[in-house]
Amino acid sequence: xxxAILLFxxxxxxxxxxxxxxxxxxxxxxxxxxxxxxxxxxEPTSTGAAPSxxxxxGIAALQNGDYAAAKSAFEAAIASNARDADAHHYLAxxxxxxxxxxxxxxxxxxxxxxxPDLAEAAANLGALYVDAQRWDDAIGVLGPEAKKRADSAPxxxxxxxxxxxxxxxxxxxxxxxxxxxxxxxxxxxxxxYGHTLATWHDGExxxxxxxxxxxxxxxxxxxxxxxxDLLGSIGHELLLLRAVGDCITSFDKAIAVKDGAQFRTxxxxxxxxxxxxxxxxxxxxAAVKADPGYALAHxxxxxxxxxxxxxxxxxxxxxxxLKIEPNGPKAKSARAALAVAKRGGRK
Numbered sequence: 298x299x300x301a302i303l304l305f306x307x308x309x310x311x312x313x314x315x316x317x318x319x320x321x322x323x324x325x326x327x328x329x330x331x332x333x334x335x336x337x338x339x340e341p342t343s344t345g346a347a348p349s350x351x352x353x354x355g356i357a358a359l360q361n362g363d364y365a366a367a368k369s370a371f372e373a374a375i376a377s378n379a380r381d382a383d384a385h386h387y388l389a390x391x392x393x394x395x396x397x398x399x400x401x402x403x404x405x406x407x408x409x410x411x412x413p414d415l416a417e418a419a420a421n422l423g424a425l426y427v428d429a430q431r432w433d434d435a436i437g438v439l440g441p442e443a444k445k446r447a448d449s450a451p452x453x454x455x456x457x458x459x460x461x462x463x464x465x466x467x468x469x470x471x472x473x474x475x476x477x478x479x480x481x482x483x484x485x486x487x488x489x490y491g492h493t494l495a496t497w498h499d500g501e502x503x504x505x506x507x508x509x510x511x512x513x514x515x516x517x518x519x520x521x522x523x524x525x526d527l528l529g530s531i532g533h534e535l536l537l538l539r540a541v542g543d544c545i546t547s548f549d550k551a552i553a554v555k556d557g558a559q560f561r562t563x564x565x566x567x568x569x570x571x572x573x574x575x576x577x578x579x580x581x582x583a584a585v586k587a588d589p590g591y592a593l594a595h596x597x598x599x600x601x602x603x604x605x606x607x608x609x610x611x612x613x614x615x616x617x618x619l620k621i622e623p624n625g626p627k628a629k630s631a632r633a634a635l636a637v638a639k640r641g642g643r644k
Contacts, residue, residue, distance in 0.1 A: 320424030320455045349374050352384045359391055367391045382412040389421065401425060416442060420451035427458045435459035443472065450479040454486055461493050469493065484514035484527055492534055504540045507531050511547050525555025529563075536563055541570045558588035562597060577601065585614070592621040596631055603634055603642075612638040 348356065355370030368391050374384035389404030405422035408415055419442040426435035439456040446452050457472035473490045480486060491506030514527045532547035548564035561584035568577040578601045584594035599614030615635040619628060637643075 320427040320458055348383050349378065349381060351377065352381060352387065355384070355387055355391070359387060359394075364391050364395050368395075380411050382408045382415055382418075385411065386415065386418045386421075389418070393421070393425065398425060398429070414445065416446045416449045416452055420449065420455055423452065423455040423459065427455055427462065430462060432459050432463040436463070443475070447475060448479055450476045450483065450486065453479065454489075457493075458489075461496075466497060482509075482513045482516075484510045487513060488527065488531055488534070491531075495534060495538060500538050500540075504535065504538055504543060507534050507538075507540075507547075508543060511543075511550065515550050525551050525560075528554060529560050532560070532567075533563055536567055539570065541567050545571065556587065558584040558591035558594050561587065562591065562594045565597060574601070574604070578605075585617075589617075590621060592618050592625055593627070595621070596627045599631070599634065599638075603638060606642055608638045608641050611635075 351370045351374035355367045355374065358364075358366035358370060368388065371384045371388035371391060374381050375388065378384070385404045385408035389401040389408065392398075392404060393401035402422065402425055405418045405425065408418040409422065412418075419438055423435045423439040423442075426432075426438065435455065436459045439452055439459060442449070442452050443456050453472050453476035457469045457476060460466075460469035460472055473486075473493070476486055477483075477490070487506050487510035491503045491510055494503035494506060511528060511531045514524055514531065528547055528551035532544055532551055535544040535547055538544075544567035545564060548560055548567065552560050552564065561580045565577040565580035565584070568574075568580065578598070581594055581598035581601060584591060585598055588594070595614045595617040599611050599618060602608075602611035602614055612635055615631045615638060618625070618631050619635070622628060625631075
């Protein structure tokens, strides 16, 4: 479901074309500062005390992506003080970053055993469980924490994902709304909520949340590539919902930040749905020029050439698609269309 977002403060918003449903993890900011997450909320200090020298050294290494040094520093901190909740918590973060999920779970639990009200560790442990689709375990950790910490968007967001994964729509809705009350303009939260509403077949509600996510992402002073990816993901959801005008607007904004073949191709499909054949063709031509290896651009441009009865050009594009993806999702229809194009349109 997600690759944990542990350094959101250093690389804003997501994976996003990574997709929805990514649990929010509190990141590696030292406990004397506020801790950012994919829900862009702030958490309190971990222990109320300044971190030890080893813990501070580990935090710096973790923020620099030096996971071996971070692990060594946190382990040294724990060796000096086994009840250093911060060291256990950040060691768990480090272990999760290196894909040691079992070790991370153990350390998050250790941090919570020392300091049960450590919301950062609860949010992250809950996210770990959501990632593993261990819905009941996630709810067991996050439910009690959510009652104590109505102001923690990561806790509420992860709880929403756990309830949604379990199929409990009412409780998921309450948790999503609680997270939005804390961070009403968080684009990733709005996007994920919109996607979830779409899976519940609430098209109207989904479109409303996705519009809000687009507006919030458009106003973000964040890294351009990440913002572009998120806007593209929003556009993709709107394409699936057949919200044509909103889809085009979203891809307009995404392309303004990060142009590319996929975004051009998906905007072309939105334009086709709005009967703008010329605009769609223009986008598809730009897509194959930008990335000749992007198969779907060739397929859809081939269909536009077919519609214009430009048989040789259609055949060229369809052959390009089949060369790149001979067993792709459009392979069967591409072969059928190619046969017609080679016959000059004759049945």
